[in-house]
Every structure is written in C-alpha cells, then in structure tokens.
Amino acid sequence: xxxxxxxxxxxxxxxxxxxxxxxxxxxxxxxxxxxxxxxxxxxxxxxxxxxxxxxxxxxxxxxxxxxxxxxxxxxxxxxxxxxxxxxxxxxxxxxxxxxxxxxxxxxxxxxxxxxxxxxxxxxxxxxxxxxxxxxxxxxxxxxxxxxxxxxxxxxxxxxxxxxxxxxxxxxxxxxxxxxxxxxxxxxxxxxxxxxxxxxxxxxxxxxxxxxxxxxxxxxxxxxxxxxxxxxxxxxxxxxxxxxxxxxxxxxxxxxxxxxxxxxxxxxxxxxxxxxxxxxxxxxxxxxxxxxxxxxxxxxxxxxxxxxxxxxxxxxxxxxxxxxxxxxxxxxxxxxxxxxxxxxxxxxxxxxxxxxxxxxxxxxxxxxxxxxxxxxxxxxxxxxxxxxxxxxxxxxxxxxxxxxxxxxxxxxxxxxxxxxxxxxxxxxxxxxxxxxxxxxxxxxxxxxxxxxxxxxxxxxxxxxxxxxxxxxxxxxxxxxxxxxxxxxxxxxxxxxxxxxxxx
Ligand code: GDG
Numbered sequence: 001x002x003x004x005x006x007x008x009x010x011x012x013x014x015x016x017x018x019x020x021x022x023x024x025x026x027x028x029x030x031x032x033x034x035x036x037x038x039x040x041x042x043x044x045x046x047x048x049x050x051x052x053x054x055x056x057x058x059x060x061x062x063x064x065x066x067x068x069x070x071x072x073x074x075x076x077x078x079x080x081x082x083x084x085x086x087x088x089x090x091x092x093x094x095x096x097x098x099x100x101x102x103x104x105x106x107x108x109x110x111x112x113x114x115x116x117x118x119x120x121x122x123x124x125x126x127x128x129x130x131x132x133x134x135x136x137x138x139x140x141x142x143x144x145x146x147x148x149x150x151x152x153x154x155x156x157x158x159x160x161x162x163x164x165x166x167x168x169x170x171x172x173x174x175x176x177x178x179x180x181x182x183x184x185x186x187x188x189x190x191x192x193x194x195x196x197x198x199x200x201x202x203x204x205x206x207x208x209x210x211x212x213x214x215x216x217x218x219x220x221x222x223x224x225x226x227x228x229x230x231x232x233x234x235x236x237x238x239x240x241x242x243x244x245x246x247x248x249x250x251x252x253x254x255x256x257x258x259x260x261x262x263x264x265x266x267x268x269x270x271x272x273x274x275x276x277x278x279x280x281x282x283x284x285x286x287x288x289x290x291x292x293x294x295x296x297x298x299x300x301x302x303x304x305x306x307x308x309x310x311x312x313x314x315x316x317x318x319x320x321x322x323x324x325x326x327x328x329x330x331x332x333x334x335x336x337x338x339x340x341x342x343x344x345x346x347x348x349x350x351x352x353x354x355x356x357x358x359x360x361x362x363x364x365x366x367x368x369x370x371x372x373x374x375x376x377x378x379x380x381x382x383x384x385x386x387x388x389x390x391x392x393x394x395x396x397x398x399x400x401x402x403x404x405x406x407x408x409x410x411x412x413x414x415x416x417x418x419x420x421x422x423x424x425x426x427x428x429x430x431x432x433x434x435x436x437x438x439x440x441x442x443x444x445x446x447x448x449x450x451x452x453x454x455x456x457x458x459x460x461x462x463x464x465x466x467x468x469x470x471x472x473x474x475x476x477x478x479x480x481x482x483x484x485x486x487x488x489x490x491x492x493x494x495x496x497x498x499x500x501x502x
Contacts, residue, residue, distance in 0.1 A: 008077050008086045010146035011057035015046050016137055016153040016161060018101065020060040021087060022078070035080045042179070042270070045485050046154075047082040052493065057086040057144035059137060064091035075144075088140045092133060099126045100133040102350065105157040108191065113156060113180040114313040114407035115187050119352060127193060131160060138164035147171055150496045155179050163200030175206040175496060179270070180409040181435065182214035185224040195225050202226070202258045206495045210410045210435040212236045212252035212267040219253045219265060231255040231262065239482065240267065242441035246432040268491035269439055270410050271484040277419040280392045289393025297397075301338050302462070305398035307391070307413045308405065310345040310357050310383070315406040315431065315448045317356065320363040320379070322404075322454040327371050327378060330459065335376045337462075339402075340394065342382040357383070395420035400427045400461045404448040408434040414443070418476045427461040427469050428476060439483050442475035 015021075021043055023034045036043055050056040064070035070091035078087055092100075104125045111119035138161045141151050153161045153176045162174045188194060198221060201207050209215045222228040232255040241248045256263050280286060297303060304323075308314035323339055343360055345353055364379045371378050386394070395401065401417035411434040418428060418440070430436065430443035437445055444464075446457035 008057075008075065009055040010149070011055045011086060011144045012053040012146050012149050013049060013056040014059060014141050014145045014149060014151045015049070015056070016059045016141050016151065016158060017043075017046060018061060018155070018157055019043065020062065020089065021047055021058045021085075022080070033078070044082075045270070045273070045489070046152075047085075048489065049152075049492075050083045050085050055085065055146075056083070057088060057141075059088045059090060059140045059144065061092045061097065061133075061137075062089040063094055063097060065093065067091035067093060067096075086144055088144055090136055090140050092136075096129060096133055099129040101157055104130045106350065107352070109156045109159075110180070110313075112187060112190050113183060115181070115183050116312065116407075117187065117190055119312065120190060122192070134158060134160035135164050137161050138168060141165060142168045142172075145169060145172055148173065150175060152177065152492075152496075159197045160200045163196075163203045166203035173206075173496060174204045175208060175492070176201060176204045177208040177492075178210075178214065178409065181407055182209055182217045182221075184217045185221045188217070188221045189224060194221070198222050198225050202228070202261070202263060204263060206264045206266055208266045208268060208492070208495065210267065210269045211247060211438050212240060212249045213247045213438075214409075214435070215265045215267045216249055216252050219256055222256070222258070226258060229257040231257045236267075239479070240269070240438050242432075242438050242445065245437055245441075245445055246447070247435065248438050264495060266491065266495045268488050268495070269435060269483055270412065270488050271480065271486075272412055272415045272419055273486075274419045274481055274484045277392065277416055278422055280389055281396055281420045281422045283389070285389060286393045286396060289390055290397050293393060293397045297338055300336065302336055302400075303394075303398045304337060304339045304400045304402050304458075305342070305394055305417070306339065306402045306404075307342040308403070310343045310353050310360070312352060312356050313405055313407050314343070315404050316341065316343050317359045317363060318406065318448050318454070319402060319404050320360060320367065322451065322458060323379070324363065324367050324370075325451065326455050326458055327367065329455070333462070334371060334378075335373075337378060339379045340382065340398070341379055342386060342391075342394075344383060344385045391416075392420050396423070398426065400429060400458070402429045402458065402461075403434065404429065404431040404446060404454065405434050406431070406448050408436070410435040412436075414440065415480050418473070418480045421473055421477065424470050424473050424477070425466070426473055427464055428472075429457045429461050439479050440476055442472040442479070444472075 025032050025034055075088045107121040108125050148171050150173045162176055230253045233251050234254045236252050253265050364381045367379050395417045403414040414430050414436050428443040431448045432445050444457050444461050447453040
C-alpha cells in the first residue's frame, strides 16, 4: 500500500464513514498505514465499491491537537489492492470526538435507536458541537465530489451531513445507510433534535436500512414531524419475512415525497463475505484449531457459542441468566456443556458498558461457582478479541450459536456462524429482535424478553435431532448465500442508479 499527498482527481463516489479505511500502526516511532488485515467487516466491504468507479474518496476523522495545524496531510492518495483513492482526514480534537461520538451519538442516539428510553442521556449533549462536526464532514465530502457524484454517508453519528451537503452541493446524489435499527415515532421523538435530523435525512436521494420495518418506522417518524407522502409501497419479498416474528412486515414504503422531492427508502440487509468465510472454514489451520478446541473441551463436552460486543443491546446478561435457569432445571446437562461467551468491548471507559461487563462477569462467576467443579467449568468468558481465523474454528466447533440481542440492526455474527458451517450441521438460536431474523427464518427464533422462550429455545436446540439440524442449516446457508455482502452491494448500486454521472 502506498500513500502520498499528490494532486488528485475529483471522485465519482465519496464514502463518508467515521473510521479511516486502513489501520494506522506505529513502526520505529513512525506512523505507518496498513491495509486492514482481515477482509472481513464493513470497512473492506465499503472499499470494494472503489473498483466500480474511476476515482473514489473516503472521508473520516483523525485526531489532532490543533485542527488548524493538524501535523498531518489533510488529503492523501492511497494505492492498495482495492485501487487508488483519496482519503480526506478531517482533523478533530479529542474533545470534539468525545462530544459528537461518545456523548451525543452513544449516550443519546444509541439508546433511542435500540429502544432503551431509560438509558437515554440528554444532559451532557453539546448540540452546537455535533452540528459543527457534521458540517465539517459535509465540507470535506463536498471538496472531493465530482459534479453529480454519489456521496454515501454511514450511520447516525453523521445524521446532519446530508442536509448540509445538499445546501453546499445541490448537484450531488446523496445516500445514507443506517447500520442500526430505526425505531417508531413514540421512541424516536424522545430526541429533541428530531425535526432537524429528519429534515437532513429528507435531503437524501436514498435513505437505506437493513430491513423493511426500519424503513417503515422512518417514514412514520417523518410523517409525524413534516408533510411527507408515501408515493409508492411494495409487498415485501418472502425472502425478508419470517412469518409472525417481531420484525417482519408484509408491505413497506419504497418512495416518499417531501417538498417537491422524491426520496427512495431502501431496505437492503448487509450480509457477509461467504466465499472468504468458507475458504477460512476449509483451511487446514481451522482443522487444527478445531482439534485444539476439542482437546481443551474434552471428548464429550458440547460447545455453545455466544459472540458480541459488550453492549446492553446485545443481551449478554439476559442470556447468562437463561443459561443459569437451564442448568438449574436440567441437572442431566451438568458436566456436559461449555458456554463460551465472547464479549469484547469497543468503547472502554464508558459507564454504560463497564456496567454490562461487570454484570456479565458477576453472573458468569456465579454460574461457575454454583455448578462448576474441578473437572467442569460451565462458562468461559472471553473479553479480548479473538483473531478471526480462530473465531471460525470456534464457529465450526460449536453445536449451537446462541445469538440473542435485545435489539440489533442486523447482526453479522449469526451469518458468519452459518457461513462457517460447511459441514451442514449446527443450530442457530437467534433473537427475533435482530434484523437478521427476517432473513434467517430457519433459525430457532426466540424472544429474549421472555424467560420461557429463551430457556426453551436453548433446550430445544440441545435436544434437536441431527436430521432437523441439517435441514435447518441447509435453509440457513441458502439464505446467507443469497443475501451475502455482494447482494447488498448490488442493491446499493441499483439504488444509486448505477454510478454514472447523475
Ligand atoms: C453494527 C450493528 C449490524 C466480534 N467479536 C470478535 C469479532 N467480532 C466481529 C464479528 C462481526 C462483528 O464483530 C460484529 O458485527 P455485528 O453485525 O454482529 O454487530 P455490530 O458491531 O454491533 O455492528 C449491527 C452491523 O453494524 C453491520 O451493519 O449488523 O446490527 O449494530 O463481524 O465477527 N471479530 C474478531 N474477534 C472477536 O472476538 N475477529
């Protein structure tokens, strides 16, 4: 990968995402840019779009003590395996990042997006800083975009960017994708800045979500605040409905009108790179990883796997409580199971996440103390990230993937588990409040707010005959394959109307 500050061409596609599209590492006292090690995850997926245009740009923030004199080049030109593209590094102070990202986005927006009203924290929000940072992102994007270019903005921390961009550059085609859920008006309208946020989103040409329910919620929120008309509705494909589950919808709005503008509302679930994961699943190092895992577990111990970030939305505490109840009710399972609970913190030093982490540690300790023995440890808690290739060995070794968030935009862990199961076995137990539940209808669907539903889902997965496991896994693998990240990329491209000049 090479990087320089040479002259650059205007870009036909500008991606605005808060993180930089590479890793910055220190080598011999110097900062070196490295291509992300794993081609898995959202950053490499977004970079794969670069191959579809003449020239592309990426806008992200980079910390600087003095943004007026940041001590690094604002815009660099990168050449890596995805092509050559500009990266515009927006200098922000640590205080600006804390305010716009850790406070406004994580303490005020995140709880509301995931329907946790009681965790919403308004007091520390500094709205002028949020506006100022979003304005700076919009300016940086406008500076890179060619006439009629597509600007693709990601996630709620950049909610005001589309509105500002439209003022600066009426020629652009603007698309905004939400990676989180989008709640109904009763919940969303807790945010006092609701009208400003929705007006900004209505300046887009395309507003994207994972699933039809979130798109429909957005439209009802917009209609609660402004004159917005639904111009076209469509029947939701059976591919995106799991009959009778909490997030399934049969009809959804696809085009809305506001102030003489038509806005496309798109539901396109992000998927995983199935080819990459399968290749890793077939790799000899995965087989040796599995042998190590088996040796560690012992021949007869059945592995249940749970993976997620440490976050109250992921339902880690509720899941461990269910495990404790099942062990209490089913002494026949003692000595035979191991729950591996991988809960990795992305936002250390935030009170809400520290509280979840200590809750998880407390229950896991209680379970091991109550049921465990010298020979048997019912739960293993992993709090630091596992390299992805090792994670695939765990996916392949686990009889059950137990993925029960209380709310989740999509959830890619469950899809990674399915993509890893090249042997066609394994059971996925999945919360009906993960967006993925509308795509993965062959999972054992559970309601994490119901003790009975949670406990029964786990025991039915443990007791499921092989034939049923394989039938379900076959259906799951078909769904993950059809809704892979390539399908998502194609759906986005179609929504942009191709990437030619607008
Ligand atoms: C947001 C939305 C939406 C986790 N532990 C380890 C590890 N991971 C990787 C997984 C997976 C990723 O992290 C988690 O992705 P999710 O999609 O499950 O969840 P969020 O981080 O909350 O992502 C979500 C997503 O955006 C995309 O739109 O699906 O709903 O909340 O890829 O593998 N990876 C490694 N070691 C770990 O220990 N290597």
